[in-house]
Amino acid sequence: MWKRSAKGIVFTFHLAGINNQNFLMRDDETGTYWQQISGRAISGPLAGTQLDPVYSDELTFALWRHEAPDGTVLKSVPRDSGQYEAKDWDAHMASVPTVLSFPATGIASRELMLGVAAFGASRAYPVSRILSEKLVEDRVGTEPILLVVGPDDTSIRVFRACWRTCEAAPEYYRQTANLDGSNALAPLFMDSATGSQWAFNGCAVSGQLAGRCLEPVPALKDYWFDWRNYHPETTVFRR
Amino acid sequence: MQSSRVPRVAFTLVPLLALISFACFVYPFFVISPFRRQGPRELRAALFVAQIGPWLSILCAVACIALVIYAWPGLRGWVRRSGSILCILIALLGAVLTRLNLYEQMLFHPIRGPQFEAAAHAKIDADDMVLAVRIHNASRAYPIREIAYHHVVNDTLAGVPIAATY
Numbered sequence: 001m002w003k004r005s006a007k008g009i010v011f012t013f014h015l016a017g018i019n020n021q022n023f024l025m026r027d028d029e030t031g032t033y034w035q036q037i038s039g040r041a042i043s044g045p046l047a048g049t050q051l052d053p054v055y056s057d058e059l060t061f062a063l064w065r066h067e068a069p070d071g072t073v074l075k076s077v078p079r080d081s082g083q084y085e086a087k088d089w090d091a092h093m094a095s096v097p098t099v100l101s102f103p104a105t106g107i108a109s110r111e112l113m114l115g116v117a118a119f120g121a122s123r124a125y126p127v128s129r130i131l132s133e134k135l136v137e138d139r140v141g142t143e144p145i146l147l148v149v150g151p152d153d154t155s156i157r158v159f160r161a162c163w164r165t166c167e168a169a170p171e172y173y174r175q176t177a178n179l180d181g182s183n184a185l186a187p188l189f190m191d192s193a194t195g196s197q198w199a200f201n202g203c204a205v206s207g208q209l210a211g212r213c214l215e216p217v218p219a220l221k222d223y224w225f226d227w228r229n230y231h232p233e234t235t236v237f238r239r
Numbered sequence: 240m241q242s243s244r245v246p247r248v249a250f251t252l253v254p255l256l257a258l259i260s261f262a263c264f265v266y267p268f269f270v271i272s273p274f275r276r277q278g279p280r281e282l283r284a285a286l287f288v289a290q291i292g293p294w295l296s297i298l299c300a301v302a303c304i305a306l307v308i309y310a311w312p313g314l315r316g317w318v319r320r321s322g323s324i325l326c327i328l329i330a331l332l333g334a335v336l337t338r339l340n341l342y343e344q345m346l347f348h349p350i351r352g353p354q355f356e357a358a359a360h361a362k363i364d365a366d367d368m369v370l371a372v373r374i375h376n377a378s379r380a381y382p383i384r385e386i387a388y389h390h391v392v393n394d395t396l397a398g399v400p401i402a403a404t405y
Contacts, residue, residue, distance in 0.1 A: 071378030
């Protein structure tokens with residue numbers, strides 16, 4: 001998700017090609033080519049220009065609708081709806097060949113990762129591992145972070161683990177039973193320092209810190225080969 | 240009487256101009272294609288050709304036509320004349336194809352003027368994934384099964400121009 005303006009120009013982007021299976025966009029206004037994953041102009045009059053990222057989440061519709069009941073949803077385009085992906089498209093994509101691979105890493109090219117590039121570092125988290133563990137505390141660069149699986153056991157969010165500057169984050173514990181999979185605002189996890197209970201939106205709903213919110217950290221769900229190609233310095237979470 | 244040199248020059252230049260025009264389309268189309276690895280240098284070259292191609296191909300096509308017209312009286316035999324016509328057609332084809340976005344026209348149709356509906360009315364399964372964004376007090380969701388096809392949605396939310404990409 002990108003702000004589609006830079007240098008005083010509002011861009012209209014079009015799909016314009018592919019670069020090692022990550023797509024290229026081209027804007028009508030200047031004819032510049034942009035890389036989708038990085039938001040960087042790679043050829044044309046504005047080559048080198050960087051689009052500003054916009055924080056976004058990948059959530060189940062039920063969870064999002066509960067969090068944003070007044071929100072709006074993109075309508076499907078009737079003439080194209082027959083070509084939209086099937087529900088099991090992730091499973092189908094797992095068998096599609098890639099043009100890049102990094103066999104020395106021992107990670108399958110199409111393994112789904114949650115990539116975090118923040119605090120001067122980049123780190124990849126196998127999605128299957130995070131979904132299995134439900135709550136992971138880790139560090140990216142020097143910053144403690146928290147990866148939390150939502151009550152739907154599908155959506156994942158990442159937060160800075162401290163609600164103020166800290167060197168050692170508190171421990172967190174996630175509830176595992178009696179969860180309403182569509183309720184994004186119910187207590188989901190608690191911290192050991194204050195006993196406050198936090199919802200999936202990263203805000204404390206009860207306890208000493210009620211009303212305080214953890215800072216969300218942008219994360220990108222991506223295939224390993226693509227994440228590694230654009231983040232050659234990335235580390236990988238393994239447990 | 241027209242010099243015999245003209246048909247010889249035309250005979251060399253006309254196919255060359257046709258090839259250049261067609262290459263303006265073929266080279267980027269071949270390099271920037273799915274399931275093919277793109278090296279950084281060839282990608283840079285292909286994108287450069289894609290940007291100058293529409294103009295270069297038109298120039299080549301016009302020059303091709305002009306040369307054939309000029310050299311026509313000296314082009315003897317049906318082989319040379321039909322070959323020249325073929326070269327013009329190839330040059331024109333290149334000029335047309337360089338102006339088309341085949342990715343959008345043949346593969347993934349764009350969304351022109353995206354439409355939205357209230358969350359309560361959206362006919363989307365509860366477990367379908369959406370790409371969700373919130374700007375100021377406005378929230379919007381893009382069903383991933385839809386934008387995985389369209390690839391990019393040019394939108395404006397709370398006055399902020401954004402591009403939802405997948």
